[in-house]
Amino acid sequence: MNLPDIQPPQVDWASGAFADGPLLSKSTRLRDLAGIFADEPARQQLPGEQVIYDVEMLATSPAEGELYTGVTHLYPGRVGGEYFMTRGHFHARREQGEVYFGLRGNGLLLLQNEQGEARLEKVFTGSVHIIPGFTAHRLINTGGEVLSALAVWPGVAGHDYAALANGFALRVMVSSEGWEVHHD
């Protein structure tokens, strides 16, 4: 008798690596992030092929009511005085939320509503972040190691990058204290 295959996808909580299952992967490099960092000349002086973050996600259905699961690995580093960060986005379907779980490393989750009000949450091993609908989100790596966070979001959410063409309302810069907030 053949037993059914009951093996679900599996993630290593310590590293955020998926052990199994069909995966979609995407690397975002410095050359993909033109205009994202405050110091654009500093970005241009660094190698464009350098990977800033990798996203791996399970290849599940994008249909209404279904969920995506993925891990972002955001590498440590700086562009000028600014920590490596993701591009950040609103969901195309604005009302759709998302949950992030900090797995390893130390950083910040930058959240911004449609009124342009920004706030930060610390990201660390075990941190849980409820990103409400109508809220843009960006990860920032303020530590010296890889920042990995697992995310679960609706398959229909989509991405809207254009709505943040003028950037977020605040930046996280290197300081003698570790990091500090600059308002644009």
Ligand SMILES: O=P(O)(O)OC[C@H]1O[C@H](O)[C@H](O)[C@@H](O)[C@@H]1O
């Ligand atoms: O889309 P970015 O702002 O570059 O962020 C990279 C990725 O981060 C998270 O994993 C989100 O769940 C993804 O939907 C997103 O694509």
Ligand SMILES: [Fe+2]
């Ligand atoms: Fe998202």
